[in-house]
Amino acid sequence: MSQYVIKGVNGPVVTVVGGHGLAMMDMVHVGEEGLIGEVVGVNGGVTTVQVYEDTAGLAPGQRVESTGAPMSVKLGPGLLSNIFDGIARPLRVIEEKAGPFITRGINISALDEEKLWDTEIALKVGDEVKPGTLYATCRETTLITHRCLAPIGVTGKVTRVMPDGAYNVNKVLVEVTDEYGRMSGLKLSQECRIRTPRPMAERLPIDRPLITGQRIIDTLFPIGKGGAAAIPGPFGAGKTMTQHQLAKWSDADIIVYLGCGERGNEMTQALEEFSELLDPKSHQPLMNRTILIANTSNMPVAAREASVYTGMTIAEYYRDMGYHVALMADSTSRWAEALREISGRLEEMPAEEGFPAYLASRLAEFYERAGYVRTLEGKEGSVTVIGAVSPQGGDFSEPVTQNTKRYVRTFWGLDRALAYARHFPSINWLTSYSEYAADLKPWYDANVGLDFVPCRIRISNLLQEEASLMEIVKLIGADILPEDQKLVIETAKLIRVGFLQQNAYHEIDTYVPMGKQLKMMQLILRLYDGAKHLIGRAIPLSQLKATGIFDTLTKMKYEIANDQLEKFSDYERVVDEALDKVELANR
Structure with a gap:
């Protein structure tokens, strides 16, 4: 094999000479410490490598070794609940072995290769295998079952299987032999190229x-x-x-x-x-x-x-x-x-x-x-x-x-x-x-309610209309606006503060299900439509604002729990009572 050596170092970019065997995207180990790198340029006998670790201390003449394969990560059970660096080295394991700072040249698998996983084998001798065939499962966490699928390039018949039991990620569980007699061993883990999208059927x-x-x-x-x-x-x-x-x-x-x-x-x-x-x-x-x-x-x-x-x-x-x-x-x-x-x-x-x-x-x-x-x-x-x-x-x-x-x-x-x-x-x-809004309309109609999309459009239109009106307000003030435009501004304020603003630290408000979102929109628009009716009868908006109904609806997001949607009927009653009170006062 050709002897590759460092010619020059420019930060994370290293030039390598000594042969013609390195290919684009090949993963290499650079220097005495075996720093992980990847070939990013090939020009005659000079190869350019980007190194994924600190290159301090690298010098011309130090060796570079090729792995003969593209940059890959080892995937399998044990990824969940873990934290990795940018090239999939587990940071908790690095801390145990090298302390709080990442040591150069420390090459650790993303997976715990000694841990045993209770595994169920999904195939038997004689079964046909093709890419995507399920061959083993194990419980990775209490929430996720890890499903091991045959990778691209593995086809044929099962010639040997292990019984159900506890295995590490490197143990061959299923042996598959293709029509030419070539054997492939399937494990709980597999190597995956990071820059190549994984295949799909459709x-x-x-x-x-x-x-x-x-x-x-x-x-x-x-x-x-x-x-x-x-x-x-x-x-x-x-x-x-x-x-x-x-x-x-x-x-x-x-x-x-x-x-x-x-x-x-x-x-x-x-x-x-x-x-x-x-x-x-x-x-x-x-x-x-x-x-x-x-x-x-x-x-x-x-x-x-x-x-x-x-x-x-x-x-x-x-x-x-x-x-x-x-x-x-x-x-x-x-x-x-x-x-x-x-x-x-x-x-x-x-x-x-x-x-x-x-x-x-x-x-x-x-x-x-x-x-x-x-x-x-x-x-x-x-x-x-x-x-x-x-x-x-x-x-x-x-x-x-x-x-x-x-x-x-x-x-x-x-x-x-x-x-x-x-x-x-x-x-x-x-x-x-x-x-995506138009594409998702059938889902909203079937799972949230036929009223969801019309409410969403009306809410959006009110916000857009408020933006146009605020340009006028900045020039001449809000008092000069007609009552119906004042209503738009007041309703949009309710939408902004009572609906769009959300408190991530509030027990109720941090997460809101779709059903509650629809109820909130319906209630805001119920008040808007009722107020518009009053304005049509020449009743000033200020009388309705004096009832405090806008402030009341602003607080509903904190007062109605996600599993208590029946309380919206109480708020509907409060809205109707406020509207009726103003209407009666003007008869």
């Missing part, structure tokens, strides 16, 4: 929402299961907090939370909160269905570039088992900055704002791996991607935000002014949009 239309329990999202700007959404916003606008809420409360089966280039204390907060929280559906610890990937801002920049692919590959792995997975990427801007830094060191021609010319295609590769699919096994599964974007200065016209908008169909634009006014989620209802 991509299905997105026709059901990812329920989040956040009113402004579920009602006004929904995301479909298998869809893609972006959360752009300036520093302090609440991107991470919004993603934490979605991770806690969305109805996905599995959460993959990816901290890409963010502050370490945010990942610490996520780890601590998720460890303490109970899953609302099962009342089991939320970490039992969560995987955390941490590549914080002080970790190697090249590993940050790889971390999004690591997270997506893990998400697709569980999707193929028939689970619905939500991938939270926080934030894709830090990932794009890693691309820019590495591109600069590779001396590539920069494009807009110094980002590489292939920024758009890389974003497309990432977001297009989301989807609602029929798996090779024949089950349905999905990966929903929610990516935070951190535009510098809150400028949504910068390249990462603009290119991201091309590949997502839901855009939750965060507003600094709303955040500073303590209005959370600080999603601006004028700049945000969702292209």
Whole structure:
């Protein structure tokens, strides 16, 4: 085998000489400590490698060894409830072996290779096997059953099986022999390439929402299961907090939370909160269905570039088992900055704002791996991607935000002014949009109520109308407006404060089911229609406001528990009584 040696080192970029055997995307071990790297350029006898660890101490002449395979991660039972770095090394194990700081050259499998899993074998001798065939199951956590499926390239008949029992991830459980006599061994684990999308049988239309329990999202700007959404916003606008809420409360089966280039204390907060929280559906610890990937801002920049692919590959792995997975990427801007830094060191021609010319295609590769699919096994599964974007200065016209908008169909634009006014989620209802709303209408009609979409449209229209009226109010004041326009402004204020604003720390308000969201909209519109009737009889709005009914409805979100929807009838009675009182006073 040719002897590969280091020729030069430029940050995480290392040039290698000594042969022609290295291929693009090959995984290599660099230097005396065997730092993990990946081939990103091949030019004659000179190969360029990006190293996923700190390259301090590397020197020309040190050896580079090829693994002969692309960058891969070892997947199997034991991923859930764990926290990994950007190249899928378990941080808890690294801490036990090397202390609180990641030691260079420490190459640890993502899985505990000694732990035994109680396994049930799903095949017998003579069974036909093809890609996607279920061959073993084990209980990974109290919430998730791990389903082992035959990977691409494995076909034939079962010639040997192990009995049900306790096995580690490296034990061959099933032997399959193809028509040419070649044997494949199936284990609880398998190696998966991170930059290659996992195969599927069919991509299905997105026709059901990812329920989040956040009113402004579920009602006004929904995301479909298998869809893609972006959360752009300036520093302090609440991107991470919004993603934490979605991770806690969305109805996905599995959460993959990816901290890409963010502050370490945010990942610490996520780890601590998720460890303490109970899953609302099962009342089991939320970490039992969560995987955390941490590549914080002080970790190697090249590993940050790889971390999004690591997270997506893990998400697709569980999707193929028939689970619905939500991938939270926080934030894709830090990932794009890693691309820019590495591109600069590779001396590539920069494009807009110094980002590489292939920024758009890389974003497309990432977001297009989301989807609602029929798996090779024949089950349905999905990966929903929610990516935070951190535009510098809150400028949504910068390249990462603009290119991201091309590949997502839901855009939750965060507003600094709303955040500073303590209005959370600080999603601006004028700049945000969702292209899934029309696709999801049949689901809403069948599962929430035929009134949901008409109410949603009316609520949205009132907010849009208020925005137009406020331009006039800024010029001439509110007193000059006719009564019906004053009603629009007052109702929109009720919608903003009583419906869109949501308290993540309130026991009742932190999560709201779809049925309650519909009831709240119906009650607000009941008051609006009644007030409009009074104004039609020349009764001033001020008389209705004096009853305090608008303030009463603002507080309903804190006073009606999610399982006490019958209390809305009491509020309907209060609304009707306030309207009748004003009408009687003017007869």
